[in-house]
Amino acid sequence: MFICSSINPMFIVNKHYLVSAFIFFYIIPETFARPTLEPHETYNSKKAQKLPSSIGLIIVGSSHYKFNFEVADTNYSRRIGLMHRSSMASNSGMLFNFKSDRVISMWMRNTFLPLDILFLSKNGAVETIFKGAVPHSEISISSEKPVRAALELVAGTVDKLKIEIGNKISHSMFE
Secondary structure (H helix, E strand, O other): OOOOOOOOHHHHHHHHHHHHHHHHHHHHHHHHOOOOOOOOOOOOHHHOOOOOEEEEEEEEOOEEEEEEEEEEOOHHHHHHOOOOOOOOOOOEEEEEEEEEEEOOEEOOOOOOOOEEEEEEOOOOEEEEEEEEEOOOOOOOEEOOOOEEEEEEEEOOHHHHHOOOOOOEEEOHHHO
């Protein structure tokens, strides 16, 4: 029988420190790290989604403005949103239906159009307004409180129509 008695006990202790250090400095940070983002993509119209649209109204005082809203109501369609669009008609928008009230955060990654964003309650009332979202920005744009939906419009629409907190969006998703 061969017994190796020349193993240094410090080697065993140091080995445990190495394993602990590996777990602490590599495994834990990798587990909780933010997902790696791809670089900004170049414009590619083939990646733009086209969703079914329906008529909605933006109600400002006694004025009713007719719009065509594409409705993003799945996780996938909400994630893609208006990415890879080079233009959008001035009477169009994308309505994001989150189906339950929550604080909503959005960004402009791979979005080539400047936008105004309205955050809407479950009955379509405007709760928060963000004007002039910058294309490709990764800054989080959030509702100030739990809301049901968000509406993205061509930048400048809020000022042009004089949309304010409390105005209403009329659409079948709010009925």
